Amino acid sequence: MKGPYIRPIPFDWFMQTAAYRRFMVRELTSVFIAGYLIFLLVFLHRAGQDDKAFGALLECLRSPVSLVLHLLVLGAALFHSITWFNLTPQAMPVRIGEERLPDALVAVLGGYLPWIVVSVVIFWGVLG
């Protein structure tokens, strides 16, 4: 008599459900964000060099490939931020006495509102 049967886990287990696929996309977006942080470090390094090197980088940033990559990273960053802001109330529920504040309110007060405020301040600082 054989013992208990152990079912193998398929290589593409993350394709089995929409929830697993969304999870994998959320995890992968962090690669884009890490990559963009490395780019920002390079950008700051170049900015400290002579005008010619910085000018060449700015020229490179105006190319269509750069524009597409930036849009891709923006999309990934938005997906990453929104999915994590939506999960925040689960990790940090806010209680007042016996009542728990609605999750949507915690996500807005703890995530979306500060995000909008910081974004507006940065836009104002850069474009103002």
Place this chain on the structure above:
Amino acid sequence: MADQTITLEVFRYRPETDNEPTFQKYDVPYRADWVVLDALNWIKDNVDGTLSFRWSCRMGVCGSCGMMVNGVPRLTCSAFLREFFPEPVRVEPLANFPVERDLIVGLDSFMEKLKKAKPWLIRKEEKPLSEGEYLQTPAELARYKQFSMCINCTLCYAACPVVGHEPHFLGPAAIALAQRYNLDSRDQGRDERQEIVAGHEAVWDCTFVGECSQVCPKHVDPAGAIQQAKIASTIDWYTRFLLPKGQTR
């Protein structure tokens, strides 16, 4: 209506004869008020008495009839046939557990993990009965009540890909129950549980897929419990790092 049928594709594994599991199709009378468990019981009573599965209360309380229904961990006593009719329903044993026979999984590893989480009240010193019960305010009860609703159905283990890939992962229900007692104002056992709960085979193995909370029939939100335990452990670490002589909470 009385003549309509629905097909169940049922996972079969008989260790005395089968090397591999197979799927067997059964045509079952369709009733709008029948659940998958009713259909399985109909098969057992009328077609094949050897079909093996666990069940007990039929009312979503005992947590013993959990199975994969069309790939989703469900209590079969609350999965109505009308959700799937006229399409066939595929019934499999809970994922991420070894299959003992047909739809029955081995729960030994879960029982060991549950014990490790010490899901009971721990007191450093018990007060004598003459001093009465440990009192608790409604606000103190509200802090842990959601996590106390767990019925150990293990649907969360079947939904969690980390459980499948990391057999030593303590898992959603056990961590949620540890957190339930850590948040209980009458309990003093947090330090004892932390050795297990704050380890790399517990909260830090969790990647917050979140499916454990989606499938939980009692809305326990184990994913939330695990993230809250991560935050509490991180605060502990910083407290020790910044205040070496300080104590954990």
